Amino acid sequence: MSGVRVLVGTRKGAFTLTSDGGRSDWKVSGPHFGGWEIYHVNGSPADPDRLYASQCSGWFGQVIQRSDDGGKTWEPAGNEFGYEGEVGDHLWYDGKPRPWEFKRIWHFEPSPDDPDTVYAGAEDAAIFRSTDGAKTWQELPGLRTHESGPRWQPGAGGMCLHTIILDPVNKDRMFVAISAAGAFRTDDAGKSWQPINQGLRSEGIPDPNADVGHCVHRIAMHPSRPEVLFMQKHWDVMRTDNAGESWREISGNLPTDFGFPIAVHAHEPETIYVVPIKSDSEHYVPEGKLRVYRSRTGGDEWEPLTTGLPQADCYHNVLRDAMAVDTLDPCGIYFGTSGGQVYGSADGGDTWAPIVRDLPAVLSVEVQVLP
Amino acid sequence: MIRIVLPAHLKNLARVSGEVRLEVTGSVTQRVVLDVLEAQYPMLRGTIRDRQSGNRRAFVRFFACEEDLSNESPDAPLPDRVVKGEEPLLIVGAMAGG
Numbered sequence: 001m002s003g004v005r006v007l008v009g010t011r012k013g014a015f016t017l018t019s020d021g022g023r024s025d026w027k028v029s030g031p032h033f034g035g036w037e038i039y040h041v042n043g044s045p046a047d048p049d050r051l052y053a054s055q056c057s058g059w060f061g062q063v064i065q066r067s068d069d070g071g072k073t074w075e076p077a078g079n080e081f082g083y084e085g086e087v088g089d090h091l092w093y094d095g096k097p098r099p100w101e102f103k104r105i106w107h108f109e110p111s112p113d114d115p116d117t118v119y120a121g122a123e124d125a126a127i128f129r130s131t132d133g134a135k136t137w138q139e140l141p142g143l144r145t146h147e148s149g150p151r152w153q154p155g156a157g158g159m160c161l162h163t164i165i166l167d168p169v170n171k172d173r174m175f176v177a178i179s180a181a182g183a184f185r186t187d188d189a190g191k192s193w194q195p196i197n198q199g200l201r202s203e204g205i206p207d208p209n210a211d212v213g214h215c216v217h218r219i220a221m222h223p224s225r226p227e228v229l230f231m232q233k234h235w236d237v238m239r240t241d242n243a244g245e246s247w248r249e250i251s252g253n254l255p256t257d258f259g260f261p262i263a264v265h266a267h268e269p270e271t272i273y274v275v276p277i278k279s280d281s282e283h284y285v286p287e288g289k290l291r292v293y294r295s296r297t298g299g300d301e302w303e304p305l306t307t308g309l310p311q312a313d314c315y316h317n318v319l320r321d322a323m324a325v326d327t328l329d330p331c332g333i334y335f336g337t338s339g340g341q342v343y344g345s346a347d348g349g350d351t352w353a354p355i356v357r358d359l360p361a362v363l364s365v366e367v368q369v370l371p
Numbered sequence: 372m373i374r375i376v377l378p379a380h381l382k383n384l385a386r387v388s389g390e391v392r393l394e395v396t397g398s399v400t401q402r403v404v405l406d407v408l409e410a411q412y413p414m415l416r417g418t419i420r421d422r423q424s425g426n427r428r429a430f431v432r433f434f435a436c437e438e439d440l441s442n443e444s445p446d447a448p449l450p451d452r453v454v455k456g457e458e459p460l461l462i463v464g465a466m467a468g469g
Contacts, residue, residue, distance in 0.1 A: 035380060059430040059464040060380060060418040076384065076414035080422050102423065 003370040004326050005070065006334055007051065008342055009038035012360035014053055016071045019355075023332055023346040026355045032074060033065065040321055040364045041071075042108040047115035048368045052077075052134055054105040054120075062104050066134050070370075077134035081105070081122055084141035090124065091153040100124045100144065107321060107364075109164035121161035125152060125178040127190065140190035143176065148195060148212045155179035155215050155234075162320055163216070168223045175219060175229065175244065182214035183231070185244050196244025200233060218320040220262045222269035230272050230299070232262040232320070237274055239299050250299025255286050261323035265348060266331040270298035273325075273333060273349060275318040283338075284315040292335070294349050308352035309343065316341070321364040328369055336362025373404055373449075374459035381419070381462070385412040390459055399454045401433060402445040419462060434461040 006017040013031025032038075036055045044050040053065040053074070066077040081102045089097035103123045111117035116133040126144045128137040143161075152159060160179055167173035172189045175196075182197040195211040202214050215234035222228065231238040231247065235258050238247040251257035256276045265271035272295050278286040285291065289311045291304040316337035326332035333349050336342045340359040345352045375391040382388060393407045409416045416422065419431050427433070432441040436450045436458050452458040 057380065058467070059378075059428065060384075061421070061428055062417060063384065063414070079417045082423060 002328065004328065004332065005043075005048070005368045005370055006324070006342065006344070006355065007041035007043060007071070007364075007366040007368070008336055008359065008362060009041050009053070009321075009364035010336075010340070010360040010362050011037055014038040014041050014055075014071075015356070015359060017342060017355050021328055023328075023344060024353075026344075028356050029071070031360075032071065033063075036063070038363065039104060040107050040366075042110055042118075042366050043070075043368045044110040044115040044118070045112045046110070048370055050110070050115040050133070052108045052110065052118055054108065056104045062102070064105070064134050078130070078136050081120070081126075081128055081137050082139070083126060083144065084139045085145070088145065089150055090159060091151060093154065097150065100126070102126075103158060104160075106160045106162045107164055109166060112166065112168065119164050119166070119174075121164050121176065123158045123160035124154075125159045125161040125181060127161055127164065127176055129190070140186075142186070142191050143184060143193045146184070146193050146195075148181070151212055152178065152181040153213070163219050165219060165221050165229075167226045169226050173226070173243070175221070177216040177219050177231075179217070180215040180234075181212045183216050183219060183229075183244055196240070197247075198245065199240070199247030200231075200238065201236065201249075202234065217260045218262050220264045220272070222264045225269045228269065228298075230262050230264060232259050232274055234258065234280060237262065237299060250295070252295070252300035252302055254293055254302050255291075259318075260320040261318055261335065263323045263325050263333065265333075266325050266327045267329060268296070268331075268348075271296045271348070272299065273323065274302075275323070275335065277317060283317045285317075288313050288315060290314045290316060290337070292333070292349055292352075305345075305349045305352070307350065308345075314339075319363055322362050324365050324367040326367045326369050332367065334365050334367050336365045338362065372456040373399065373407075373453065374456055375404070375408060376459045376461045377415075378462060378464040380464065381415060384414050384418065387412075392456075399449050400446050401440065401443065401449065404449065404460060405445075430465040430467050432463045432465050434463055435459070 008015040013034040015030030039054040041053040049070040051067040055063040064077040065074045092098035107121040109119040120128045163177035165175040184193045200214045217232045290309040293302040316339040323335040333345045338361045342355045373393045
């Protein structure tokens with residue numbers, strides 16, 4: 001029977017949660033790198049035992065860890081992330097130019113084909129690639145040096161590149177998202193990039209057609225339909241059916257369309273999940289109820305999923321990289337909260353149960369299906 | 372023999388316990404000692420000094436012989452007692468937080 005391994009990054013270390021395919025009995029391992037912030041842990045689709053972890057601290061900076069045995073043991077890998085060429089300026093909060101400065105890695109996206117190839121999304125926003133299993137990193141500078149770069153500004157969490165999606169069909173195509181610059185696409189394997197933000201409406205931006213300046217929180221894709229992307233923006237849930245050329249709002253009957261994560265069911269490309277959050281000034285779920293919302297129609301019509309989730313006195317947040325789906329049948333859904341719970345559903349979201357309740361605040365959740 | 376005391380997180384990262392002892396030849400300065408430390412423990416690169424600028428990270432401090440050497444020139448000689456191995460160079464995570 002196949003199994004699953006959930007990779008959890010928290011404010012104070014990494015954890016792995018493992019179960020068989022029934023997904024009801026779990027073993028919790030960790031903390032790994034206790035006391036360090038683990039922004040993301042992700043595994044290679046080509047070799048599930050190859051994991052990459054972003055370990056960082058306000059004191060000691062960025063460390064990259066690599067495991068070749070599914071997280072049992074780890075070795076420090078390369079942590080030199082140098083911007084290529086002229087560093088240049090972006091806009092700071094005060095509207096003045098400020099040089100790009102590397103702070104941390106927010107997200108890893110391993111290649112589907114090669115365990116040694118992995119992309120990394122950085123703050124200050126840039127995309128890096130390693131082809132030697134994270135020993136060395138090279139920037140794909142065409143993104144940071146896009147002509148709009150000097151107009152990019154950080155969001156409240158920093159100017160982070162937090163989403164990387166590799167097109168499974170067109171290998172030269174990638175999508176990234178940056179807070180608070182917006183979404184970008186390359187069609188030539190990262191040499192050049194274009195903003196794909198038409199149709200996004202961000203209150204407070206005077207020009208509704210602004211090509212950059214949008215606070216995109218997360219983008220998700222189903223691998224069978226790479227032209228279709230779903231987006232949780234700061235406010236608004238959006239979709240595109242033409243690889244980002246234009247977006248339309250699909251918030252529909254959501255109680256609030258502010259939130260962070262968005263995910264697509266593994267076997268139903270029109271079934272999507274979000275976790276509505278009350279507002280950007282109150283980063284917790286509305287009415288003290290932790291509800292995942294599911295749309296089976298690709299947006300617009302949403303239903304709350306509540307069975308097994310706390311429906312009173314809950315005031316957690318779910319961050320942008322803290323929701324994942326497995327590829328078992330039925331599809332499993334997982335998410336982690338700012339209160340340290342990781343919830344799982346083994347039936348596509350119909351029912352939920354906590355896998356673990358009292359971890360440090362969860363920053364990221366990924367899941368692997370094991371042979 | 373230069374003696375170094377690392378903060379707990381960096382001991383874990385470098386997989387050492389107790390003091391680190393380094394053979395340093397020539398002039399003994401912060402820069403030289405940290406270069407030797409990082410050569411011997413490459414996983415510490417970037418954790419004490421910024422990878423790009425080479426500057427001390429903001430919340431890392433250097434102490435020796437009851438003196439705060441954090442803002443001394445990285446090319447200034449370290450105190451004699453550190454050079455002779457009588458006192459360790461303390462690399463400390465600053466008490467910062469909230």
